[in-house]
Amino acid sequence: MPEWFISVECSEYQEASYTFTARMVLHKVNEEDCLREKVMKKKYYCKNNKRKKQQPFPENDTxxxxxxDCIGFDLxxxxxxxxxGEIMRLEYNLIAEYMVNRYGYEPELLLPLDDDMDFLQKGLILDIKRGNFMKCAENGRILRATHGTRPxxxxxxxxxxxxxxxxxxVxxxxxxxYDHPVPGEVPVLRSxxxxxxxPAAVACARAIDAQDSSPEGPLEEYDIWPDVHVAMCNMYRREHFRNDQGGFFPEIKNNPEKYIYxxxxxxxxxxxxxxxHTFTFLITGSSIDYASHNARYVLGPDWREYFDMVICTAKKPGFFSGERPFRFLVGADDGDAVPSHKLRIDGNYSGGNWRDLLNLVxxxxxxxxxxxxxVGDHLAQDVIAPSLMGIDTVAIVEELAAEGMIGxxxxxxxxxxxxxxxxxxxxTTDGDTRVLGLERINTLYGSxxxxxARLAVPSLEAVARYPIKHQYDAFSQDSSGFFPGDPVVLHF
Structure with a gap:
């Protein structure tokens, strides 16, 4: 049902006799008008508070x-x-099927992911040519490693x-x-x-195992990762969402309740x-059609009202350091480049860069x-990249809830x-058990x-328990920013 509002328009005014003539006007409110009204209220607040020179934060440990003044959210x-668990099983099955059917890899790849679920951990690094996977310390030292899945x-x-x-x-x-620190060089590692x-790590490791057990035996150099990478990218091709191809997008569209909270x-x-309270942006690498589908399922049909600006296919981490132009959206496709002076704080765009967005703010x-x-979960794209540009970050670290938190x-x-x-x-892995607290963290990704980051939380649900003005301890020399508590493993 459409929303309406009534305004009073003045048509005659006489100061001496205080004569006032008005008429009632009925207006239909659409979604764009509502968004614009919210933006104008924020602009009015900012201008009338005359905060031309923003003050530094009062304390560094809170x-x-x-x-x-603005908060960006990953999707x-x-x-x-x-x-x-369900999303990784779906991804693995699609990668394995592609490799077996397209490239002729051994059918052992089609075994359930659960058989090697223990192999999975965020932050593994693949030595592409040797076929070795490793977990590294914050100083680059290899803590543990496997060849394929073999320790x-x-x-x-x-x-x-x-x-x-x-x-x-490393x-x-x-x-x-970043996996490709020097543009143009052939990558030697994949994280x-x-x-x-x-799940692509398991597919690659199993393919290495199959090669080693074949009559040819282990190789001096492996060339398996490029095939795995093609299989993985095939799932996420942008046009697959609208065309119901690739397996991944059709499954998410048809069964969102199975894969999304x-x-x-x-x-x-x-x-x-x-x-x-402030300007908020949704900045995602996903295409607008996939992002809209998921946001609608997560937040409801009014999902667009939660954010001032929506930026899709942002291509992080380059979004924060590069100069890629913003583009208008024509349906689900990219349109013309948007001149920086025509950017609107309540717009929907593709691509873009942080510099132009910051100037708009x-x-x-x-x-x-x-x-x-x-705020985001990807430690390279959502945490390190913005922090190097002077942007504060909140890291989403689901392992906090998985491993347990103090208190x-x-x-x-x-x-x-x-x-x-x-x-x-x-x-922490193979660290000094005599050390307790944050000093015990020794893994590259855990550190x-x-x-x-200023704060690390298992999900946004953890902070949604509290008012937006709640004060948290932040990461500093004297305090821990893990919220609602430190990982249990750091204190035993």
């Missing part, structure tokens, strides 16, 4: 969402929380990578966690950073409160140095799928929030 695994002994690691257990490409990789690419009423209320919020925050009973529905007996804790 954090509040309301301290920020996948942040606003849209997947049922991780490597300490001597094998020493013989392959030296007694220091340091592989030089040292170069550590600063940004697995989130649950949308993690709906947001709680508390989270919806929290997001709307944030949006009423400065203009709309009337602040020379706005406080900016980004909080929140659990992860797929906790068993995210915990590995071989690789050990996401946060990222300490260096690049």
């Amino acid at each position: 954090f509040k969402f309301t301290d920020y 996948d695994n942040t606003i849209c929380r997947y049922k991780v 490597m002994t300490r001597d094998e690691i020493h013989d392959t990578y030296g007694k220091d257990r340091i592989w030089e490409p 040292v170069e990789f550590m600063r940004t966690l 697995f950073k989130d649950y949308l690419d993690l 709906e947001a709680s009423d508390k989270l919806k209320k929290w997001l709307k409160a944030i949006n009423e 400065k203009q709309e919020a009337c602040v020379d140095n706005p406080h900016c925050l980004y 909080d009973s929140m659990e992860h529905d797929a906790g068993c799928d995210l915990m590995s007996t071989y690789w050990g804790s996401f946060f 990222v929030p300490l260096r690049h």
